[in-house]
Amino acid sequence: MRDLVTLKKHAALFDGMSQALGLDLEEEAIAGRLQFDEISEAVLRCSRCAHPGPCATQLSSGATDLAMAPDYCRNSDLLGFLQDTTV
Template identity: 60%
Template sequence: MREHSTLKTHAALLDQMGRALGLDLQDEAISGRLQFDEISEAVLRCTRCGYPERCRKCVSTMRHAALAQAPDYCRNGDLLAYLKEQRV
């Protein structure tokens, strides 16, 4: 059960980080710009991050599209930057 809780927590953090960058990851998946297996891998990468509390604080203080880029410690920073770049 702990593993399920961890995955849910990090899936939420990933979604919140995307929103802070002006991305809707569900829309990205529906449009085909983001494959569902990429979302799974991104959540797993997020679970290996050593800064979940730092991330939670970062995204909780941001409004939609308030971040120009993901923090340096974000293990999904490259993926999120790529998705953001594709939207332009």
């Protein structure tokens, strides 16, 4: 099992990437486009990513208007789906 520090780090990265793509995970869940267990799975996928450093650097640089998640993002399909279904 992943340790709590790692999970918190990747939860923040997933949330940060979502925000940089113009998504609000809480709103997505309320609207029914994202289930809470999908958020947990996304954080676990993120925790298995080989590129958390570049991701954190990109997000810390203030990226707020990304068109899409980076190619290496293990959640790019989910995030792309949410972008497509968000009105």
